[in-house]
Amino acid sequence: MKSRLPAWLVAGVLAALYLGLAVFALKRGNSLLIGVVLVLLSMIPFLLRFERRERQARELVLLAVLAAIASVSRIPFAALLPGFTPVTFVVIVSGVVFGxxxxxxxxxxxxxxxxxxxxxxxxxxxxxxxxxxxxxxxxLLAHRRPFWRRRMPLAAFGVCWGFLYGWIMNLTLVLDFWTRDHSWSAIAALYAAGLPFDGVHAGANLFFLGVFGPAWIALLERYRRKYGALQRTLWEEGGDASWVHRNG
Incomplete structure (x- = not known):
């Protein structure tokens, strides 16, 4: 039986690699290109892990439907009130139910x-x-701590991601500022200017997860249990083998 490297060790090595690439590239290249390359690199472990698992056709169709719902729902909201979008709601609920x-x-x-x-x-x-x-x-949170499936913790989690999403997106400009003048004040001003937009996104997550979250989770759980789609892995459950016997 082949032994696997601990997840924390793999994550640490990848984080160190990405950080080293960032430092090297920031000193020599275009900041915008640097950001895009590093983000794409960071996606590789997730995509490889997803591809290594065998998937049934109905599982892939389900993921496509959820992604389509999130994509289509974003368009009208983007035209009326940018930032007030149900995309994060659909994404979070998908992770909670299917892993x-x-x-x-x-x-x-x-x-x-x-x-x-x-x-x-x-x-x-x-x-x-x-x-x-x-x-x-x-x-990860919902499967290791069922507490996060409840209405209020789930809504609070969505509020946090309303701001985290904006802070991650701000990095596209932070990289450019840092390569030009290393100005911490300009970076602080950038994040401060984005707070109203982040607040709108957080409010949208609070509304959608607080009002519709439990109902969507119950509906998708019924589908998962009935058809056995997208069963969770032991790694996502923290290595608890008893989960398989309870839910497999």
């Missing part, structure tokens, strides 16, 4: 597909990364 890997894929695909209508650009990989990470962390 961290599924949450990552729904988030990343939603950003890519919705930007086919709203406009692609160098910000697309950052959106894929941010929304993918929202779904991924939702899956």
């Amino acid at each position: 961290a890997e599924a949450g990552w894929m729904v988030g990343a695909v939603s950003a890519l597909v919705s930007n086919l209508f709203l406009g692609q650009g160098p910000w697309t990989p950052w959106q894929m990364f941010a929304w993918g990470l929202a779904g991924y962390t939702a899956g």
Whole structure:
């Protein structure tokens, strides 16, 4: 039986590699290109892990449907009130029910597909990364601590990601500021200027998760249990083998 490297060790090595690449590139290259390359590199472990697992056709269709719902729902809201979007809600609920890997894929695909209508650009990989990470962390927390499935903790988690999403997206400009003049004041002003928009996003997450979150989770759980779609992995459950016997 082959032994696996601890997840924390792999994550530490990858983090050190990405940080080293960032430092090297910031001294020599274009900041915008640097950001895009680093974000794309950071997606590789998630995509490889997802691809290594065997998937049934109905599981892939389900992920495509969830990503389509998130993508389509973003378009009218983007025209009326940018930032007030149900995308994060759909991504988080997907991660809660179907696991961290599924949450990552729904988030990343939603950003890519919705930007086919709203406009692609160098910000697309950052959106894929941010929304993918929202779904991924939702899956990890909900499956290791069922407490996060409740209405209020889930809504609070969505509020946090309303701000985290904006802070991640601000890095696209922070990299440029840092390469030009190393101005901490300009970076602080940038983040302060983005707080109203982040607040709108957090408010949207609070509304959608607080009002519709439990109902969506119950509906998707019924589908998962009935068809056995996208079963969670032992890694997502923290290595608890008893989960398989209880739910497998």
